[in-house]
Amino acid sequence: MSTSPRMTAPTESQPASGPAPLPPSSRTRIPESRTFRFKNRLLGRPLNTDQLEHERLGNPTALAVFASDNLSSAAYATEEILHTLLLAGIGIVAFQYVLPITFAMIAVLIILILSYRQTIKAYPSAGGAYIVTKDNLGVLPAQVAGVSLLTDYILVVAVSVSAGTAALYSVFSELYPYRVLIALGFIAIIAIGNLRGVKESGRIFAVPTYAFVVAMAMMIGYGLYKAGFGGGLNEITIDEMNPEQAHEALGMSAVGWFLVLHAFASGGAAVTGVEAISNGVPAFREPSWKNAAKTLVIMGTMLGLMFIGISWLASELHTIPVTGKTVIAQIAEAVYGSSGLGRVMFVFTQFATMLILVLAANTGFADFPRLASFQAEDSFMPRQLTKRGHRLVYSNGILALAGIAAALVIILSASVSKLIPLYAIGVFLSFTLSQLGMARRHLRIKEPGWKVGLLINGTGAIVTAVVTLVISATKFLDGAWVIIAMIPIFVWVVVRLNHQYEAEKAELEEDATLAATAPILKRHAVIVLLAKIDRTSARAIQYARTLNPDRLSAVHIAVDEQHAEELSKEWSTLPLKQIPLDVRECPDRRINRTVLEVVSEMAADGDTEVTILIPRREYRSAWHRLLHDRTADGIAKALGDVPHANVTFVPYHLTRTSKGQRIHKVEHGAMSGTSGIHH
């Protein structure tokens, strides 16, 4: 063996590069791992990074893609307003308050849409609250916005799948007991869809979104017709609902400001989802910001009309939120009746509602991983969230979101009314920050028309700040306190995380170039850990000799004295006189610890590089691994603490007992494979 390394100097102009990538045919020679094959089956063929691209969408399609979160709120917002009012026991009077509260909420919506038009214009590439806040107010406020939005994306998923499940069991009441399972099933389907990488192709989005819009338009339209020409709408009698719950809901108490604000806060869920379009501007056809702004206005108008229509019907029909049947379902039944065609329309309405709600959950899955990856790129979230998976999506973010949302659904039994108090705070907080950021930007840049812009975004900031406060105060005891407590804690955690990453980076990069050319240590000692003399240890000894170190020894950790003596005797008969066997007694049977001591001694002078060779049997099947313990891994872990202790696993491949395909069948001298610590 030659001891002079063969060197290849890269030229300056042409960066060093290795052999060309393997052609596809040679790639297939190495068998794929089980995990990979499973992923392939579940998620489809892997995508290459260069396949990352965005389709441009026409406005109608873009509306379908980005508006589901927003429009679907119409499915539960009225119900939640009613729920709050009736729970307070103000009786029949409640129905008089539904429409005014709806109008107040729509006023907020109008202000938001005007504000977001400004944002879209200013940030045509990505105008989410995180980026706007970071750009104008700084990194720290951006973390508040980011964390708030993340919590709300989780809630979008939980609320939407729960409401979608409610739409389903309003038709098939026998499904009610399985609501948690159904909601979890929805989450699983959406998560897998997103891991596969649902294309933003819009077609699959268009059907449910427009079906829902059509269903609502027909229901409201037919309701209006009946009210005007068809003999009027009949109030739903209590017998048609769950009578016990309904009677309870219609008790009497006084109406106070707090209650009205509380009901308003419950309706706040309706105007979330405005953010989605501002994140998606680049997906619009050119001039993209103008198309996006136009779509935003259309979306707002649609939501407003549906929201007013549903609230009007609810107050006319005196629907009472009961367990097992949503307000929308009650309205649809009341409007259409239960005759043949009426029943068909009712079922259509419910299915359309369910589908758009599931799509709305999908919006959470589109936004959460992207925002989390932005934050992770800024080192405010675990680095793993920036990693694109098998199908180019942020798999870790998707899995995290699915897990947390599923936990929420389980804890709160897929109940929309229990989830709603947690919802909307995060969104409105991020709205506020984003609008403040925009206001500041107008002041700073002073582009043409900045005064109007400032007025709009300033109003937006004030209104959203007030709404944030109203929601926090009125829903505090219902559960909002959890979110109010969580956001600062979460912000603290991400800031700490950031310090951690920064400190590490600073340490790792300090004088890195100098360190790379530091002289090597004076000595190199190699030890082979061996349990007995077999092919695994033989392989390690062979490799050890390749390293040609200053000092080479075999070490046996003696747990069993008799075995150690036999080993010593056998060793002395081997023609390996140049390698001494060091038998270390280990009366306390703590093998890792004893190895740690041996290595610490050797490395103690600080000028010795110690290489610890651990023979390791390699198995292809989990069954084989089960039969042997993890001593090797344990030793490697224990040695992680010693500077200059380098652990090498020298593999030995069992042939006879392994049924797996072999990659290369290479024989050399008396032996082929490698080895394993065993006992």
Place this chain on the structure above:
Amino acid sequence: MSTSPRMTAPTESQPASGPAPLPPSSRTRIPESRTFRFKNRLLGRPLNTDQLEHERLGNPTALAVFASDNLSSAAYATEEILHTLLLAGIGIVAFQYVLPITFAMIAVLIILILSYRQTIKAYPSAGGAYIVTKDNLGVLPAQVAGVSLLTDYILVVAVSVSAGTAALYSVFSELYPYRVLIALGFIAIIAIGNLRGVKESGRIFAVPTYAFVVAMAMMIGYGLYKAGFGGGLNEITIDEMNPEQAHEALGMSAVGWFLVLHAFASGGAAVTGVEAISNGVPAFREPSWKNAAKTLVIMGTMLGLMFIGISWLASELHTIPVTGKTVIAQIAEAVYGSSGLGRVMFVFTQFATMLILVLAANTGFADFPRLASFQAEDSFMPRQLTKRGHRLVYSNGILALAGIAAALVIILSASVSKLIPLYAIGVFLSFTLSQLGMARRHLRIKEPGWKVGLLINGTGAIVTAVVTLVISATKFLDGAWVIIAMIPIFVWVVVRLNHQYEAEKAELEEDATLAATAPILKRHAVIVLLAKIDRTSARAIQYARTLNPDRLSAVHIAVDEQHAEELSKEWSTLPLKQIPLDVRECPDRRINRTVLEVVSEMAADGDTEVTILIPRREYRSAWHRLLHDRTADGIAKALGDVPHANVTFVPYHLTRTSKGQRIHKVEHGAMSGTSGIHH
């Protein structure tokens, strides 16, 4: 750096041995791991192997240590006989059958004790069924005996803690709903006690065992007195029990042979635990086999008297097994009454019963790990079961037993009646094999008195075989089928396991000596995997240069093209012209796979030793580890399949961000620690 290794040749007469073990003071220098500190707190100071010793016990203490399993059966055997009879709905007639069945079972007990006296004499060091069967009938029948006994030890634990819990909730009926939790608590306490290494010191065993014997003696004695002189025993009226259940139990149907045999089978649980003394002969004072045999007879007599006494009382008092109160508890209440002193005696009886039952579970914990280690030493169980833990006990066996028993308790809701059908088959099967083995031994060795011995063991074998069949047949549908199906499957598994181990051993040891001296491979290529140029990769490069290979290159797997270009540029400015940087494109982001391809190419000629250096940041806290992904481990695992691919982790220790104590603060050149793959 010198390249000639410093060699030390061991002399023939004196086996090579390394530096003397560190004195205790230097041992303490290296901080202990968290796991170790936790173990120390929970289990006590670690024990050295030479502290393994056995105390010799006097007969009264030995009785307490080994008899708890056997004697405690008296606490539930009568109840289970009654349960079977009454469940069949034969009404009041049932009580006439209890005593005859008890006598039949005691006849079996007598035969067993006579047989086991023979065994103890023949195998004074350890006379368990596994060893006796292996010695006389061969390895394969021994596996049947071993597997049968292991399943029964699991059941001893489950049955005993469940019955102990029943003794407790018979006093405090409000604990009934928490029975599963209480039973699991008992298992946890016993398991921890055994992991600590409960000394066979007998004192803690003596109190509950003798307390139980005294409690039973007093109860039976006082019952006899009342029956003879005290105005007779009054039947328990149904009102005192759970009336509904009691009425149901007293329906009427015919008595058949099957029922009697079934009831007999249910009583079979009473005579288990005979094995314990035969396993423990070496713990007796000399002449140990004689003392053991004497103790065996005393134990049998005690059990017999208690069993008869309880069965007699049960048939006089017409106790009916009901939920929430054991038969023993009903008897004690009926005998003592509920007045002041009577209540005290009742509570004492119940506590003594509970304690001996918990001790009986402890017997399972003494026997299971030992038997499992015997089988593992013969390569019929996973090797890990032979490993002595922190306190010299077979920790893995203890944990496995605790886990399986806990699962059983949970599945069967800590119900003794549900567990009993699974019980006793294994014991009687192993009894049969053991007696057969003894019979064969008499025929083979023909020691003085062998004809009597053959008669005794032959009778024993026949009787236990018949009992095995009776239990299997009558309890088959109650759940025994599970055990009857499991035993052959389990035997098949251990035999397959054994083939596996043998095949591996054969392969690993074939020409091992020759292999150890095989010539080294022609070439040695080293690659450093690097993500960027920082101290972690600098450290790896430094180590790589120490190895002085034929070919040394740095490899960057390019997931992000832009980053790769920057890296190439930076690399070209470093004064490391001798190390080319190989940038590998990885458009599918499968880093492990790409590394596998690079290494496979290099090792393809079969004559190149490839060392892959993976820089790895080392963290002391789990929090730190969470922030970084496990790319390094993944790569190492993927490379396990390539022969001659040796993975080395080159550690870099972060100082600033780690709050843990440093072991050695060694600085060399511009740098100290080592490194981590990161992204």
